[in-house]
Structures are given as C-alpha cells and as structure tokens.
Amino acid sequence: MSKLIMGFSPTQSDVHIFFPHQDETRSNPHLQRLARLEFEKLQRQVQAEDRKLKESEKEELETRIRQKKEQLGKLKPQLQNILAVSYLTFALKMEIDYKNWKCNTLSQKIGKHHVC
Numbered sequence: 001m002s003k004l005i006m007g008f009s010p011t012q013s014d015v016h017i018f019f020p021h022q023d024e025t026r027s028n029p030h031l032q033r034l035a036r037l038e039f040e041k042l043q044r045q046v047q048a049e050d051r052k053l054k055e056s057e058k059e060e061l062e063t064r065i066r067q068k069k070e071q072l073g074k075l076k077p078q079l080q081n082i083l084a085v086s087y088l089t090f091a092l093k094m095e096i097d098y099k100n101w102k103c104n105t106l107s108q109k110i111g112k113h114h115v116c
Contacts, residue, residue: 025031 025035
C-alpha cells in the first residue's frame with residue numbers, strides 16, 4: 001500500500017488489485033469520495049509511520065549529543081591540567097636554558113669551565 005503512495009507507478013493489473021471497482025468509481029461521485037478518503041487514510045498511516053521513525057531517530061541523536069557533551073565536560077578539567085603542566089614545564093625549561101646560556105657566556109668570558 002505504501003508503494004502506491006510513495007511514488008510507485010502501478011501497471012494496469014496493479015490498478016485492478018488496488019482499485020477493483022475502478023470502472024464504477026469513475027462514474028459514481030460517492031465512490032470517488034470514498035476512494036479519496038481511503039487514499040488519504042493510507043497517506044496518514046504512512047506519514048504516521050514516518051513520524052514515529054523520525055522521532056526515534058531524533059531521540060537517539062539527542063541521547064548521543066548529550067553523551068558527547070558529558071564527555072567533553074569531563075575532558076575540560078583534564079585539558080586544563082595538561083595545559084597548566086605544559087606551560088609550567090615550558091617556563092622551567094626556558095629558565096634552565098637561560099641559566100645555562102648565562103653560565104656558558106660567563107665561562108667563555110672568564111675562560112673557565114663550569115663556573116655556575
């Protein structure tokens with residue numbers, strides 16, 4: 001039934017399966033209205049199925065987004081600690097390099113090894 005609604009182009013034999021009283025319906029306004037109502041009912045059923053599917057997909061995506069946000073929230077303090085340690089390590093290395101440079105420069109001027 002949903003194939004007919006979803007763009008299925010029926011052959012002549014398919015039309016008789018879905019609409020067995022096609023000849024009568026063409027000349028009878030009451031049967032035409034019933035056929036339209038039946039068609040609309042089928043459309044609503046298909047749309048209801050699609051809506052349920054989309055709602056379940058939406059709920060799944062919302063759950064995944066919520067989980068990702070929680071994971072990111074847990075990573076933030078860890079990243080802050082890593083950055084703080086990295087900065088501290090970098091600053092200490094710069095201080096040590098500066099002291100070694102100063103010591104080497106002083107040693108070269110005096111002509112001694114390991115003045116510092």
